[in-house]
Amino acid sequence: MTVTQTTDLLLEASGIAKTYGAVVALKSASLAVRPGEVHALMGANGAGKSTLVKILTGAVRPDSGTISVRGKPRVAHSPADARRGGIVSVYQEPALIPDLDVRSNLRLTETPLPNFRHWLDELGINGLDLGRLVREVPLATQRVIDLARALAIEPDVLMLDEMTAALPANLTERVLEVIGRQRGGDRSVIFISHRMIEIAAVCDRATVLREGETVGVVDVTPGSEERIVELMLGDIVQSMPGASRTAQDRNGAEPRLVVRDLTARTKLQGVSFELHPGEVLGVVALEGQGQDELFDILAGSDRPSGGEVRVDGKPVSFRHPADAIRAGLVYVAADRAEALLPQRSVRENIALPFVTRVRRWGPINLGREGKAVKGAIETLQIDTRAAREVRRLSGGNQQKVTIARWVASGIRTMLCFDPTRGIDIRTKNQIYVLLRDLAAEGAAVLIYTSELKEIQLVCDRVIVIFGGRVVGELDAANADEPALLRAAYNLKSDALMPEEIAAEVVAEAAAAAHPETDQ
Amino acid sequence: MSQAAPTVDATRAGTFDAIQSALRRNTWTLGLLVFLAILLVFTRLIQPTYGATGIQGLANSVLPLALAATAQAIVVISGGIDLSIGSMMALTSVVAASNMQDQSDLFSVGVVIGVLLLGLLLGAVNGAVIVVTRVPDIVVTLAMAFVWSGCALLVLRTPGGGSAQWLEDLVLGPLGNEWIPKAGVVLVLIVAAIWIPVSRSRFGLSLYAIGSNQLAAFRSGVSVGRTKIFAYMLGGLFSALGGLALTASTGRGTPVPGPYTLLSVAAIVLGGVSLAGGRGGVFGPLIGVVILQLIRTDMTFLKLDPNLATVAQGLILIGVVMLGSLLQQRRSRA
């Protein structure tokens, strides 16, 4: 590289840090984008990508660090501000007002109409009726409209945050083609995607984030995927003590939970597996591959469109989480905002399931309740110094409370959706130990985690989901992080499904997602 | 099914489709118009003497409520709710009445302008308090309802004051033809003069935007707080117009708020404005107001206890909202 490189940069961010309370989202992130390049921003879940995007687009202010556009320092205070500064972003959720027609949405952002028409044509959508309400336009088309609107403003930096994740294949192709054509000009694109093939197809360079830090910048060339994965992984993972665990002999034992051909609209396409007593079964998937729907169905929050779920041999159909709880399936959510009563005490939070049934609405036996709650608090070693309001506890203690709730009432089968997201390492280990203990006592645990490193610590077996299907199953012994990450990206040759099929699955899913809107 | 279908569909969207979609979008309003027509025919059937004078009376009684409903519609479209509309009308009405009594025409013109500015100010206070304190709209406007009606009582302890003659002449009586009530013409002119330019402007779009999806609005570069304050200011302006209409049609100012807040909510819900924000307009609510008033009239003609009209208004309010939320649940499940 030449010496004058820094002055040539279109966008430069360095030393960006951001903490939310006790959680460090970004430690020291940097990003340098040259004019005319398509730059990938990569990182595993929780690496800090989304925080960096929010900071660049003005939705969040950084605690420290500098950002400059074309050499001039600039910190955006709002998306409008960032827009004026030449940074425009497109998200997976289109930033269109559903109750306004397309034309009004364009006026709202002061988008020049001929430019918009031009880009819409380029993206393969011809003759869109601008008078249609956005609400009535299919979601995939909305995403393309959002992109065309951003392109029409001709921003210096166009940021695409997972915007292809839910596009049908043919539209994705057009989008990638159009993005590719942006190369070599004066403007740049920052491209965020989970799909390696897309990165390889359009990107010039990739910046890799890990645990809130920029750990490398890679020139994207054929074969650089391995290098990116390596950077995302970090240090070679040591073999964990849990890895030696082998699947127990289950001959004759009835599985606790049997899932057969489970289908949920387009998000799940025939998922089957079994969960045995005394087993911890891991689910590994990139974001949005259908794991949310799987857990929602098993927890009674959502209903499947096909397939069968059996608990202890009996077919079940849940209309409400209460039904699942009665069948012995209890659910621990990743998002503690979904599980906790933030303004209530630890005790009320833990004792909540005790009182939900109508015949338990009467006077509470405080002695008995106190004992059960105390037992659970001790089992999980919850720090109760700020017990009056759960929201004042640390994230780790909050998560322990959501688990304690079920421990207090006895667990047969537990569904854990990313239970260690955003909590400290010590608590994580405590939770893993607890899960193992529960399994040892005969409970069955189904756990989805984005922390691939820890799969071997806790699981006996792992299934990998991609595009709504189970694409692989590994024993804990083989499930080290590189293997899991490759399986999750559906990269490895031993994966069950070639990349093209996977892409098609995603495409079908997106196309069928809003069939009712195109009449 | 191929996912290309919708885009192909979109290409053939011509004038016909545009008309069709405009019709579809305004089904509710059209339905209301049809219902209103049926109601008018029904009224004529049960009371053959119902004619020009009836229309005249209807227009006069509708005017203040129609302006209140317009105020409420604007605020609700932007995702809020204003429970202080009745109080703001009372306050502006007594301010107008107490200052206009026995004054020259020129002075009373000044008073009218001042009262309209006062309305903008009251609305600005409502909006600013909501944005700054982040206390929910319902609580703030409920509390401000106390404040404004207290202020009204400070201005005039008992009904009194007077209206300028020209102001009364502006809304009372027919315009040329006996079938055309001035009140109706004034209403249409005011609403058209203020709402149509607003709704066509970028600000009007922002209004719908923050009510429809705040995150998308924020990402589209809309200043959410500022837009919200403007929405409440417009609400205050229309409340002031409603207050002036009260003064003009009764010839005095009444410090005790009428039932306008509650009825304005009923009217906008009936008029197709979604309480969740972002959907609806002001013309549906205007028709809603006329319908609510006409039902009351019909009940007197039918020799029914007029109090049953209150029951009917309540039932309509509940029924329409229940129907709306039922449809929404059905739709989100599908």
Added chain:
Amino acid sequence: MRAVGVAEDRNPWLTAAAWRSLFRDRPVIPLLALLGLLVILFELGPSNVSSAWAGGVFRAAVPLAILAGCQTLAMLTGGIDLSVGAIASASGFVVATLVGTTGLPAAIVIVLVAAGVAGLVNGIGVGVFKVHPLIMTLGMSLVVLGLANVWQVQRVQTGAGVPPAFRTLGSDVFLTVIPYSLIVFVPVALLILLGLRRTGFGRLLYAIGDNPIAARLSGARSWQVILVLYVISAVLAGIAGFLIAGLTNVASVTLADSYVLPSVAAAVIGGTSIMGGRGGFGGTIVGALILTVITSLLSALGYPEAVRQILFGAIIVAVAAAYTRVTAES
């Protein structure tokens, strides 16, 4: 309940955080201080604090506190019940017109059942059809008011008189300080206080208001809770209506309308959040007392009703803003 974690090493009285946590965790204490301050003001200012004055304040505060209890229960779930005014008025009025024909006990039962039905409809609307509670209860108040008016027209010949028992209960004072209405209020208040703290139903009210998703994921079916809540609220409103009729010795269909906004105000001042999940009846009682003392103070000072209204409004906004600030982030 577990003790609060006031394990800070620094002098807890000097830190802003300590004050914040005082307001956040025990709002009743600063509210009682405010009440005391108002009483001192009264003593220093317009008149002397006498036992007769106190009796009058208590007597006036009781019906307000019961109606504010309705708001407290509804607000804990994130709702509001604006139909309490209409239901209370109608209850007082209908009993007054019925008592001559059916006798008092039967009249009370009939009226409370009718109130319960109105509450049930509220509950079905809010809980099952997910109608916004504000709209549902506003609509219900129109319906109840209209029906009460119809009833009035029908019954105009029979005439109405507030039953003497209600007058004693509502307006008489025992030993110059203790109003007879406490006979009704104490059991009601105990039921609400204990019900909120010590019963499963109370826990669920808080849970649904604090986080409906969490309540659902824990197995609670919120429509059941909301249904029962609005029935309770309507029945309480009916009881308050009896007391108001006795207090004023008037039976009118709009008698309790002026109580609706103060009832919300008392609950808000008492620290119950309109967003749900936070608050309790203890604070509400103090809130009702504060409002009553302010009213008495202002009228003793010769201020008109207008000033009271403005002050009430300003207090609601100020208090709600303060709570929003204090409880916004930990």
